[in-house]
Amino acid sequence: MADNTNSTNEKQQFYRKKHKEEMKHHVLTFAMMIAFTLIAFGLVIAGVSPMFTIPVILILAAVQVLFQLYYFMHMNQEGHEMPALMIYSGIFAAILTVLALSTIVWW
Amino acid sequence: MSATVKKAGFGATLWEYLTTVDHKKIGILYLVAGMFFFILGGLEAMLIRIQLIKPDNDFISAQFYNEVLTMHGTTMIFLAAMPLIFALMNAVVPLQIGARDVAFPFVNSLGFWLFFFGGVMLNVSWFVTGAPDAGWTAYAPLSIFSEGHGVDFYAIGLQISGFGTLMGGINFIVTIVNMRAPGMTYMRMPLFTWTAFIASVLILFAFPALTVGLFLLTFDRLFGANFFDPSMGGNVIIWEHLFWIFGHPEVYILILPAFGVFSEVVPTFAKKRLFGYSSMVFATVLIAFLGFMVWAHHMFTVGLGPIANSIFAVATMAIAVPTGIKIFNWLFTLWGGSIRLTSPMVFALGFIPTFTIGGMTGVMLGSAAADFQYHDSYFVVAHFHYVIVGGVVLGLFAGIIYWWPKMFGTMLNEKLNHWFFWLFFIGFHLTFFVQHFLGLMGMPRRYWIFLEDQGLDFFNLISTIGAFFMAAGTILFLYNVVVTQAKGVKVSGDPWDARTLEWAIPSPPPFYNFKQEPLVRGLDPLWIEKTEGDGKIKPAEPLGDIHMPNNSFVPFMMSLGLFIAGFGVMFQGSYWILAVIGFAITAGSMLYRSFKDDLGYHVHKEDLEDEKGDGSNG
Amino acid sequence: MMKGWMSKFKAVFALVVLALVLSGCGEPFLSALQPKGEGAEMIYDLMILSIVIMLFVFVVVIVIYTFVIIKYRQKKQDPDFIPKQTEGNHALETLWTVIPIILLLILAVPTVQYTFALADTSPEVNEEGEEQDSLWVNVTGAQYWWHFEYDGLEVSTSQELYIPTDRRVYLSMSSQDVIHSFWVPSINGKMDVNPTGNTNEMTLLAQEEGVYWGKCAELCGPSHSIMDFKVVAVSPGEFEEWVQDMQQVTGEETPESATAQEGQELFADNCMSCHAIGADPNKIGPNLTNFGDRTKLAGVVDYNKENLVEWIQTKGEEMKPGNHMMDAGYELEDEEAEKIAEYLMGLSPSDITTENAEDSVYKDSDLSSLFPEEEEEEGEQSEDEEDGEESDEEGSSEDEENDEE
């Protein structure tokens, strides 16, 4: 129903180019995610002190997740304001839940 | 399609309702099912009050009493209040934002049928090994040790109806985000739509915690998991956290739409725009936000320690601020208005002092140290009934009566409504006001009997008498409904002289709602057109074909499948076959749905031109 | 100490009236509105403060409410009147945001103070600034009875907790099945009793002698509502005496009457696997050491032989639905049950009973005989005091009165 009118070949070409550009970013993102994973596993296998390892691997995980959300799932593109709001609200509720269950539950 | 079945037989009507994806019809389904469960929960309440009419009563047995109190709470919250709120949301929200339908008509129908089958499943337990008996909170390990299958029905039934609620919630968020009419900006949305929106967001983030909690409970009971079994390293406090992480936002899921109803009713019958609209919106959002950070005030006596208790105590008290803002905004909407005491307005006016008391006791309960006395006593029972009945139920009745003409095209008898209000309102205060004192006098909640010589006899008697008043009021309301529908006198599109978009179209609205998308020029669009224009909403588009979704029987089948599978999972052994059949029905329905293109149909321009759709209703 | 400024608050608001109205509610042995203990009194003060603040808000709301409803009804002569459509008022809106915040802060400060104070289980300090020995009781909740084990004293009871007045008693609580909640409204607020491992602590300080009623406040099964217990607060001297009497019991004592002796044998054959007499750690069923002094049977039923026999024979099926004694395998003739009843009702190892909580005799003591290590240091003194009758004056320095007013 929408863009039937502006269906010129040029436009298609332009889209393709843009998609290709995006795809490069994606591959780069993927490479970094693999690298992060390697670092995380490496730290644990090397037996670095847990005081250091645990915060670092948690941060690496968080960054990886942001990569997934912003690049692979395109949250960096326009039209994602509401999804971003909801995901962050979800993350807020999620952090509260995890904090509660991992701290004030005793035993 | 639905337009053609105007004078159809019973079978055709039934089929229409079983397959409908029209939000207005789904609203009616929710209303009927919700009222049915409301009456069921009310009967359970009467059993409780009759048992407590005098000390040492032996009207019902201890075990049965626990089943009744569990089912009363569960039914009222999940099977009465929730669906009635969805009834209003379905009936009103798309009309208020000028949408032809909800975002996912199919999912909307699926949501209803899941809720319905979940509710039926819960109540089937009465006839099979007994109802759940561990309280609506189902605290582990009591719920783990509970014999029979009662708690299994609770876990699986709520799981199924919880999925329905979650889908309904997502549906409304998307509807409100994506489907507003031209000019209907966020800050022009009626307050009921706003509260429906925020409540849906709360559903989205609160129900998953319940889903997980119920999963753990089910797995503990049926598959030998050890989450809540202390002897196997389980931790019973996890359940309490998960339950209340869901449970506290749930309270706001219920009360916010009720606030929304009052924010519609009060301006309409005070003939004045809502005072402090933007602060009302802000307060709603703030309540929702804070509502996620206070759940542990249900757990002050659990032994979380003074630090956690203090944090949650202060956070809880903070909620009183936005709630107070709302109360004063309503009062100042009335200030300087021209107040008509119609029945919805009387409910709204009855709500204000009642809810103020509920809010006050809420702050008292939030005071952690003092809560050591209030907790799990009748004081708490009184408090949450002041909030849930005095807030939610009064709001629901105000909303049902207010939008009844829009839903059914008829007008409930005003005189009977006033009688209903006074019986219910007086009965309510008789029942619950004295319970504050009962609690402080040493009566814990969920007590099957209380003993003589404890000074508790008199107030309990008063409380029971009050309950009968409430029952009488409810019966009167049902009578009113039957008489009104039997007479079937039609009303105009705008019988209350109201302000918002839904009143600009006929009552009941045509199945496509708006012939042309309306153009919204401000807050209270109909009022603007009445005072500044010719009283008619301007269209935002020329008359054209309207795209409508097809009816579908698939939602019913998918829900039925889960319902059947639930029994198989519960009884196991040779009953596993039921699980296989049930899941096959559900999965098959899903595949059918995804393999068959459902593109809907069109209402043609020419057909629309014949029909009037300007609110004059012929 | 917090009470200081609290009482000023009361004076300002002329709370006496309110307090009088509230204290007319309920029975003194059960009502939270007639506090008889340290915790209950603190909570009562907080309750009054919050009620006053809330009543203030309520009055404001109701005054505006009544005014608008009367003043702004639609006029009959002018039904088409259209009021001014006010959008809002920033000054007003700020006002009703700020004032509630201030009111809540007034409530929040003592709330936090008291929350910490009530959770404090550090030892009491006497007038000389020395830490005193704490009397700890291990409380066990079970469907549907309560077990009390006096830590380090070799004394156990069930259903009736004897405590000294004017001295904190420290409770360490856990459950052996589901969650219960320990509540003695007139002495202190409640605290959940969680299953194995999750131990909660709280204190009891009774300011007056008396028999206080305790309740289970967390749904725990069919007999949740009759899981009653009693707290028997006697003067410290009497308590000391009671402990010493209880310590003597071994369960081997031969009763006087012949029927009771037969009852003892029957009891040994049929009941001992679950019930203990003396400080036996067995707590499958209630400890019966001082069963003869109970005020109620099973916490709720009138205490008499007829009821006891009925209980033994029906295993409490009617009196306490769902109780675990129904799983017990014994079979008894009615006569045999009567003999057991005779034996049980004769179990009264101490002269100190609930009657001592209700008479006005006050015997003081610093309870030092109960704490062995201390005894070695200040040995003689406590020996003397153990039998020292009457009078408040006696206990002098070690006397426990810090929380009195």
Next chain:
Amino acid sequence: MADDMLKSTNLPQNPERATLEGRNKFMGFWFFLGGETVLFASLFGTYLALKNSTVDGPAANEIFGLELVFLMTIILLTSSLTSVYAMYHMKNNDPKKMQLWLGITVALGLAFLGLEIYEFYHYVHGYHFGYTTSAFSSAFYTLVGFHGAHVAFGLGWIISLMVRNAKRGINLYNAPKFYIASLYWHFIDVVWVFIFTVVYLMGKVG
């Protein structure tokens, strides 16, 4: 208009969001993922609360083998990239390549699932670490199993989409369906990132 939706020529830049139905699906699915976040958070919270409740059963660092987990992680991460490729070809209106990349994604997903089943089998038979062994084991299997169930469901979903649309091109009607299936697949990967970090790596560290 309805017929337009099934045409596969002249697709706009974001075919998944070109129609109202598509935008609704897109939004609704994102919101659903917001809810799923809380769902998994509750499971993670439960796991963290119970991770030391091993009773007599084996503890985390006794049983976890990192080699297998590493392999699974790489497989799942790669499948996330392949599904991005599929979406890339969808936007370029190249259904054949899209199907190919989706096929690769499914194959990787199946490999992941297979390894997970092997892993569980290994724990149960090699270490007597069953579902009912301890509170820890229940929490572990439930959290990881819940993720596994999501993978399985995602595979079923993508396969049925592939089968259904094998003979037709990409159009405004099925583009949103492919798109949200790929969102779902990425979300599964997001959850796995936390599972391998919180459950396996932190379990190994202690």
